[in-house]
Amino acid sequence: MAGGHAAATTTPAPRRSGAGPDSLLDALTTTLTTGSERRAQERDGTQPGGDTLRARPLPLPHPTRPGLERCERAVAALEADPARAIGALAAELGVSHGHLDREFTEVVGLSPRVLARILRLRVLLARLDVYAPVPWPALAAELGWFDQSHFIRDFKRHTGVTPSEYVAAQRGSFTPDQAAPGFVPRR
Structure with missing residues (x-):
């Protein structure tokens, strides 16, 4: 609030793919509210006229x-x-x-x-043969990880387990012809 006045915001109605008059009206209609009115509406679940707000999806961003x-x-x-x-x-x-x-x-x-991290990990898992010795340092360096700690942190962040735990889980749960990249079985 600058100078004692609430800033007005315009919230566009969500785009609809239907071609009926209601969808056209929704596409053209915007709701003008002040910040304090909008907060009160969100808190109470009402519109300025006292009507209950209809649940409708949030508008998606419209990138240029x-x-x-x-x-x-x-x-x-x-x-x-x-x-x-x-x-x-x-x-x-x-x-x-x-x-x-x-x-x-x-x-x-x-x-x-x-x-990029997710895609690098997907490539790594696709190249991984869990039933052969795994050259972790070479594989990680080839895909852009410059040290072991960053590689292990990213691996665990996206799979939930360390690289050695992943290999052990794959070996313990699947035969060589069943093992599939990306799946971490729970014991």
């Missing part, structure tokens, strides 16, 4: 077309090479690292770095 296309190109680039530097990817896409982080997180729901 160039932003959406840029994020699609970033995802494709990370899928092709999940070990690539995010700063270099941003420069290749013609934006700053911070801009790519914000835009990507809004559109995709994850930061580019988190997606």
Whole structure:
């Protein structure tokens, strides 16, 4: 509140795919409320007229077309090479690292770095033969982890177990022809 006045905000109605008059009206209608009115409505579950609020989905972000296309190109680039530097990817896409982080997180729901970690782990698990000796240091370095502690932390963050626990669980639960990448069986 600046100068004693509540800031007014406009909340667009969610887009609907139907073509009827109600869906057209919903698409064109916006609700104007002040911050204090909106908080009261959220607290009470009412609209200014006293009606109970209808449950409706939150509107999805509407990224600009160039932003959406840029994020699609970033995802494709990370899928092709999940070990690539995010700063270099941003420069290749013609934006700053911070801009790519914000835009990507809004559109995709994850930061580019988190997606890269997940993709690197997917590649690692696909290459892993749990019934052969595992060259962890070479495999991790090939996929962009520069030290053992970061590799183990990322592995555990996304699988729930350490690399050695993963291999032991796979060996203890599956025969060589049944083992599948990514699945961590519970004992």
